[in-house]
Amino acid sequence: MKSKCLIKKNSYYDSVTLMIITKEVESVQGVENAVVVMGTEHNKELLNNVGLLNDETSAASPNDLIIAVKLEDDSIFDSIVQKVDELLNKKRSEAGEDYYPPTLDSAVKHLPESNLVIISLPGQYAAAEAKKALLNDKHVLLFSDNVTIDQEKELKTIAVERGLLMMGPDCGTACINNVPLAFANVVKKGCIGIVGASGTGTQEIMVQIDKFGGGISQAIGTGGRDLKAEIGGLMMIQGIEALAADEETKVIVLVSKPPALEVAEKVLKVLKSTGKKAVVDFIGGDDKLVLDYGFIPAATLEEAAYKAVELCSKSVDEVLGLEVPEFTKATAEVEKAVKAEASKLAKGQKYLIGLYSGGTLCDEALKLFTKEMGDIYSNIPLKPELRLPENAEIYKNTAIDLGDDEYTVGRPHPMIDSYTRQQMILKLEKEQEAAILLLDVVLGYGSNEDPAGTLVEQIKSVKASFDARGQHLCVVAGICGTKGDPQDYSEQVRKLEAEGVVVLPSNAQAVRFAIKVLREVL
Amino acid sequence: MSKVNELFKTELKVINMGLKSFSNELKHQGVTVLQVDWRPPAGGNPKMIELLNRLKDRK
16 A cells, blocks of 8 residues: 655645545545545644654645545556546535635625624634624624633623624524524524524424424524533523514524523523513423423423424413424324334344434433433433443444544534444444434535435445344434425435335434334333 | 614625535525635744734734
8 A cells, every 4th residue: 555645735625625525535446545634733633543644744734735645556646636626626616706805804894794704614713713703893603613611701702792693612503584504404484583502402493393383583503612601601691682672583492401500590580581482491401490480491302392383372371281292193103103113123122223413412312212211322421321331332222423523533524424324324234132223314504415315325235234134123213304405305205215214303203203112122 | 772683684694714615505595695715824823823813912
């Protein structure tokens, strides 16, 4: 095996573009390993890990493009460089011939009426650009992570002083004026305003509100750390106050992982002062606290959506007494499907394996499963002792968040690129005690253009392996998407069902279905 | 009216720094978006960036 590299000085490209190109180069015959990256310190570590760091690649700057390849025959390297050039040119022409200002300052001069700056730069540069945007009186959506909590505090303090939105860091979704931003679904306009500290949690609530016939006025993301004591809910409070003053918003939904108690109380007090009806989903948090303030708690993201839609036309007391239907389909139809799946499982098949692209969806699966069935292992466990053992990718009942940092080093998020999940699905072949594979399929802007299509081949292959040894793998998928999303919802469902996947319209329903099947065989 | 509530009543006009896919998707929805051709300041040298930021803060 030989190593070849080429440095292109002063050629900056974003990480997702380069990861997609890396994958294309890796698919070339004779290439064992390819790394197409900017010369940052982090990327040099990646190069070192695969034995491609040398004097030349070490000397590259973060502004230089590195093309480094391990290959059988180095005579094909020139054609690989040509391929990279073609792909980069294609990306450029897809983006159009528009003027691209080189800095934020010049962009503000060029488009002074701009009101929102979206930042998805590498974390170490992102905070400085976000600060500049705020000081120019622009609202900010900061998608980047790796921003320190001190920087977050500084940015949000500036934003509050100036009356601006500082969504993020690590804000994956928002919907402002009915425009989906970052990873977000196309939903109807309506009277429900959301402030969310959880990306896929907010997405799932928006999608389910749309399915229950409701609509969204605004959805404001805060980033996952906003309700930590250090930040004190600065942006959630800013968001609540804006929704309070917004005539379109009749009902408010808050969603977050359980906050620090003093922050929860502070936020609920502000919410109370708005006089608006609200559903508060502190996922797995204290229902009593929420009830004490006169708001409606929710056990699942779907329930939060259902109750928010009902609140648009009913009183809090009326909605408190309602129960969200367990399944959208008729009970008899669901029971029939459960029995059909369970009857095909062989003796000894008893575990659920969840492979998730959405962190909050995975967390919801862990909580629902624990409540009904007991312990489940994870990389984002509910208790420290349920962390997956070292070197075990799967252990007994397991649900994995494949969007967590350990799975995304050098790769795009699994909502964009299914590679890691594809590999994990194929590896299930050897898991003879597995009964159920549980998946989330997230549609919408930002996500892969055909998420179902990227998984079906691997599902087909692993199901065939189980069949060949007289077993069956029950595959259940919850779709987080709407009919308005760019991926064609019906076609996504059709692709999955064609491979025998049981498709449910929410994550909560998918988990419930999986539990019902397990109950039949345990 | 607060600036956030003003935003709710104004057409969204976006400056995008980073992933070009975000720009393309906004354009697809008919939103005005200006992509910044961003590259790391000071050639990506962390010490130089810190010095530049300090100079800017002094201004």
